[in-house]
Amino acid sequence: MKKTLIASLAFGLLASTAFAETFTVTVTNNLTEELFAPIVVTDAGNDAFFFKDGYVTSAAESQILTGDPAMVVAAIGADQVTVGHGTDGPPGVLLAAGSSVTFTVETDSTAWRILAMVAPTMVPDNYVTALADLSVANEVTVELARYDIGNDEGTMMNAPAGDMMHSAGTVKIVRGM
Numbered sequence: 001m002k003k004t005l006i007a008s009l010a011f012g013l014l015a016s017t018a019f020a021e022t023f024t025v026t027v028t029n030n031l032t033e034e035l036f037a038p039i040v041v042t043d044a045g046n047d048a049f050f051f052k053d054g055y056v057t058s059a060a061e062s063q064i065l066t067g068d069p070a071m072v073v074a075a076i077g078a079d080q081v082t083v084g085h086g087t088d089g090p091p092g093v094l095l096a097a098g099s100s101v102t103f104t105v106e107t108d109s110t111a112w113r114i115l116a117m118v119a120p121t122m123v124p125d126n127y128v129t130a131l132a133d134l135s136v137a138n139e140v141t142v143e144l145a146r147y148d149i150g151n152d153e154g155t156m157m158n159a160p161a162g163d164m165m166h167s168a169g170t171v172k173i174v175r176g177m
Contacts, residue, residue: 037067037117039084044111144169
């Protein structure tokens with residue numbers, strides 16, 4: 001009886017424990033001239049570290065304005081964030097227009113937030129973002145939408161930007177590769 005109880009408890013614990021999986025992520029910059037800065041991938045449950053009251057948090061604002069995700073990573077925790085880098089432009093971490101970058105993410109999350117700065121070569125305060133639901137299939141593709149945080153205009157509000165009819169970028173996520 002005691003062994004059965006212990007075995008049942010152990011099985012129940014294992015059944016309720018999520019296991020990290022490895023995903024291959026390919027991000028393609030669909031913009032014609034602008035670059036993406038580092039690409040942050042984290043659990044969608046961490047959205048409070050990005051958005052607050054119709055604007056972005058100070059950590060997200062720093063990433064969007066400077067391209068440096070350090071404040072976001074520190075706020076969420078390095079073990080909860082993956083940062084993907086391109087290989088273009090100085091300092092060699094940007095993703096050029098029309099280019100793709102592939103990296104891996106290891107997580108037990110099934111819903112992701114993806115966010116990257118649009119480098120300020122043409123517009124100073126834009127970013128791209130998407131939510132990805134990985135529970136639906138082993139391969140998921142999401143489109144990155146572009147937003148303006150209104151920093152240079154003084155509005156300090158998230159607003160759709162650019163050509164919202166066309167994707168600013170594409171993210172393909174494949175489980176177990």
